[in-house]
Amino acid sequence: MGNMISIAKNIVENSETSTTYATNGDISLQAASQVKLRSTDKIIYDKYQAPEKKEKELKQFLVHFRRPAGYKGEYGFDWLRDDYIYAINYVELDNNGAPCQSVVPLANDVAAVKNEYTKEVKSPIKPYGKDYYPAWLSLFPHTTAQQFKHGSSMNKNGAQLDLELEEIEDVISDGTEIIFESKNPNLKVTPQKINIAALMGSGKQTRYRPGGQPVKFYLLKGGINVVNTDAPLQQHEEIKVYAKLGDKKEEVGKLMVYNNHIIPKMELVLVKVGTQANSVSTIDQQLIKDLEYQFKRSSFNQALIRAEIKADTTFETGVLPLTDTGVTNFWNNVLGGSGRFNTDQFLKDVIALYEKYGQHKPAGGRINADANKRTYIFLTDLPASYLQGLAAGEGDIMKEFVWGNAYVVFLSGLKNRRTLLHEAGHSLGLQHTFSAGEPLVGLKPPPYTLYQGYTDNIMDYTWQLNRNPNPYDSNDSMRSFFKFQWDIMRQDRSLILNY
Ligand SMILES: [Zn+2]
Incomplete structure (x- = not known):
């Protein structure tokens, strides 16, 4: 609005910022803005923008x-976390161990994340x-x-x-x-x-x-x-x-x-594997006590899967017959010394022995068969260097099973809630959050991958490739599964839908 001239006879201007009253030349003015009077019969609003009458604006x-x-x-x-798609974190080594040495988005493929x-x-x-x-x-x-x-x-x-x-x-x-x-x-x-x-x-x-x-x-x-x-x-x-x-x-x-009209059930058999006197009793009892809670209410519940520990049992290998070559092979590996202990072989052997001698062996005979609907967790206090746990599908020997129905947790993983859940995640078909997908038949590749060691995901690692720790591990907050992982786990062959 430009300059405004009014004849001052009977004028009442009301606005949010000024009020002018004029009657036959007598003017009284209340103003919050510039108003100039230039004559007795004319009022000029100079450079004054009369406020438009409008609705209050909705701020964006x-x-x-x-x-x-x-x-x-x-x-x-x-x-979708900001740091998946924006360059916020410094990454020293990419997931292949090659130098990255820059601040980058955590997702290798930003478009794929957005799409997901x-x-x-x-x-x-x-x-x-x-x-x-x-x-x-x-x-x-x-x-x-x-x-x-x-x-x-x-x-x-x-x-x-x-x-x-x-x-x-x-x-x-x-x-x-x-x-x-x-x-x-x-x-x-x-x-x-x-x-x-x-x-x-x-x-x-x-x-x-x-x-x-x-x-x-x-x-x-x-x-x-x-x-x-x-x-x-x-x-x-x-x-x-x-x-x-x-x-x-x-x-x-x-x-x-997320829709929740189908609640698959996951049945777990917890097997404490005894390989020496006292070994079974050294397994952390508090961990075992908490385990069902962790599975049921703090992890797989996120995928709307109901986890239940159906059996909590021991498997004493010291009493198995040494006339069985499966048994002697098992012992040769276990007693082979730390340098020679083959963890893949251990998992394979313990599965075979349990299928033969175990108290809660699957009805169909084979643990890694489609007919078996139970997941077997073998706990052992055998040390395996830095290795905390191993799931079927993970090691070289076990690749024949596309994320099978069994896993083993070694000594360093026994006190570690995340390891027990992480290995179970593998057995429900999940890969690491940082692996683009190994060429395993039947494996559904994740829709996106992130750099190793930057997330709170259970399927991430607790360290980055430059050996810096995962920031979420220090306060035990690696507790999440992502939505795409809910989708994958809910399709696993070992889940029970009719119960
Ligand atoms: Zn793993």
């Missing part, structure tokens, strides 16, 4: 669901033209046996998640409401509405993307609860997030929730 921002600190694996939660976190998303969104990758949550349905026989009380309190408001422009406490909407009545989100002031109360934080590009955000810890009750989800569901101010409403976020 995105809302993300995030996993709270202190997560212990009690439900599945996965999202876009696929299966219900009604994808692109708020304000920005790429948006919803996080994924998996929860056991909390049902009565009548409502759904494979329900559980495991996640009866749902997941208490953090909310991140990522600014596109500076937000203000203008009464904007953030609204959460689930169309499925069995998928409940609480609260359904949060005032932007509650999020802003957490204080603005900044993190940086490459080139010093700041990402400004607010994080409301434990701000939102998601629970599934009364009936399972027949398909992947979504929780939509809207920002609303006056008549303006924009979809600014989304959470995907």
Whole structure:
């Protein structure tokens, strides 16, 4: 608006910034902006922009669901982490051991990662033209046996998640409401509405993307609860997030929730292998005690697999007949001295011996046969140098079994929760997060790979190739399986679907 001239007879101007009253030349003025009076009969608003009458503007921002600190694996939660696709971490050696020596995205193929976190998303969104990758949550349905026989009380309190408001422009406490909407009545989100002031109360934080590009955000810890009750989800569901101010409403976020109407069961047989006097009793009893909890409520539950230890047993090899060449071969390997102990051979031998003499041998005879629906965990206090555990499929000899149904945990892995879960992950068809896929028949290659030792994934290693430790290992927080791993594990041949 340019200069404005008014005849000062009866004028009342009201605006947010100034008020002018004029009656027959008598003018009283309250102004927050520049107003000049140049004559007794004319009022000139010089360089004054009268405020346009308009709706309050909805500030632009995105809302993300995030996993709270202190997560212990009690439900599945996965999202596209910034450092997968942005050059944030320094990587010295690539996964082949060749020099990388630069700050790079952790994913070798950024497009593949983006694709993975876009696929299966219900009604994808692109708020304000920005790429948006919803996080994924998996929860056991909390049902009565009548409502759904494979329900559980495991996640009866749902997941208490953090909310991140990522600014596109500076937000203000203008009464904007953030609204959460689930169309499925069995998928409940609480609260359904949060005032932007509650999020802003957490204080603005900044993190940086490459080139010093700041990402400004607010994080409301434990701000939102998601629970599934009364009936399972027949398909992947979504929780939509809207920002609303006056008549303006924009979809600014989304959470995907994994379908949970099929809950496969994983049966475990825990075999403590005795190879010398007292060896069985040296196996950490607290670990064994915690093991079912770890399998059931802190790892495979993320893939909505119900793990159960069906037998906890010992297998004393010292009493096996030495007339059996299988037995003498086993002992020759075990007693061969540390330099000659062949871990692949040990796993192969112990499987064969257990199939022959074991108390809980599989009904069909062979552990690594399709008919066997149980996973055998052989625990031994035999040292195997740095090797903590070995799964069928992993070692050279065992490659004939595409991630079989048995694994062994050696001395250094016995006190290690992650090793026990890691090897079980192999036996459910998972590769390492950093291996692009060995040419094993029947093996489903992962959709993307990351550099070794930078993630909290159970299938990652606890060290990087330059021997720096994985930062998540130091406080025992390597507790996650990624969404694509949920997909793979749920297809494993050893799982029981009808029970
Ligand atoms: Zn491994």
